[in-house]
Amino acid sequence: MSEIEITDVAMRFRSRHGEVTALERISLTVPDGQFACIVGPSGCGKSTLLMVAAGLITPTEGEVLVNGKPNFEPGADRGMVFQSYSLYPWLSVRRNIEFGPEIKKVPAADRRKTSDELIHLMKLDGFADAYPKVLSGGMKQRAAIARALAGDPEVLLMDEPFGALDAQTRQIMQELLTDIWQRYRKTVLFVTHDIEEAIFLGDVIYVMTSRPGRIRTTLAVDIPRPRTFDTLTGPRFAELRNQVVGVIHEESLKAVESELARA
């Protein structure tokens, strides 16, 4: 059982121009083994929400519960993957992946087994001893995901992990991620601004409003798994996409208008 629950979370920042409300009373629950996606216009507070979920920042109001217990500190129970990969350049791919187990003092032999398995699964064979500088963007992100999985978190938090990749690499990564997820059945909270990505990957999609961020719509993605490349061309995919596009477009317009009004 690994479940994450966000209850009535609000986040306000004090800035030079007064208080900025980034999040306003957000509640959502990702039950065990669910792949939940969050989409929303730029600046609506998606990253902020994920940071709160990870315990990296403390919300102004509300709380985050992991398996029913409130948790305000970051820890190995919630692994995080950032858009910028954030691999440690001074460690080989293998040592990067073993970083979590090493901290937990897992014996070297077991660590090695974990990293061998993940290196193979993430198609990084032959690069175990290479430094991150020689990897392509897609490989870096695969290594970063492997590192997060090696930490064996209850919940995996991902903030636009494929946002910096080109369209082809992104598609391959999405397919790889669904495979991995089928295998490990982690509870995942995945932020993206790519609607198709959210539909392809998610069991459920939360669409956020423009700032202050709230959850505007929740959509269940009823496309059966395993999903493959063909899923993208199916009629249900198109239907869902149109639905989300409509909502997001409305919100993005609002975001632009409110920015204009402030200017």
Added chain:
Amino acid sequence: MSRVPAARVAPAPSAVTPLRRRGFIRTYLTPKQAIPGRARLILAIGSFVFVIGVWWVLAVLVQNPLFVPSPYQVVLTWWDMMVNLGFYNDVGWSTFRIVAGFLLAAAAAVPLGLLMGSFEAVRSFFNPPINAIRYMPASAFIPLLILLQGLGEDEKITIIWIGVFFQLVLMVMDIAHRVPDEMLNVAYTLGASRWTVFYKVFLPATFPEVVDALRITMGWAWTYLIVAELVAAEHGIGSFILIAERYLRADRIIAAIITIGILGLITDTLFAIAHRLAFPYVEKVRA
């Protein structure tokens, strides 16, 4: 650490030397384009030949070896200084002062800079005075230090310390400050404690740039030392220069200055090699 063959994928584009001939203008007059390795070598040697050539021509034209000795003469003088005047002794003294002053400054500046870069409380406390003192030229402290400490080694070392410490501490602070938050955050979400994040992520993330900063400030240390020795010293390259001036020996002064340049070049090269050996993972190596 063993390297896989794939480690040889393309480095940053500007470092690539095109293998196909592309004509003079396209090769040499395109901004930020790499030139052939052989051309680089020829230009490097050429610049030395050029400088020495100009100097030689000047010496021949002026025809006054008292003020403008020829390069050849300076080489002879240098040899004479080493063999008959014990110049190596002065070089030794200066090197000792540099190393001592620099090590003491680095030993204080690096830890403090790292702490200032990572803890806002430490930064808020130390930043204002350090920033103010940084604008006071180290050489202006010399008379004061002579009053306080006399003319011994401690005075020279203190000058170097002042000159290096205040610059270095701010450079290191800046380096520490620039470590991406996400690098630290990833470690927290892998279960690392604050202390583990500090020594397993934060510190190693700063090392390569800290060594770069040391390399840069080492160059400045020479300036402060020579100034201190010019003002007052019994031994050292600076005092040797001062005596040579009294005897109107331009050739000795030039030979001493070139010696400093060569010593600087040697330390710089040592730093560069150490950097390459210690941090093979760094993406771009500064020239």
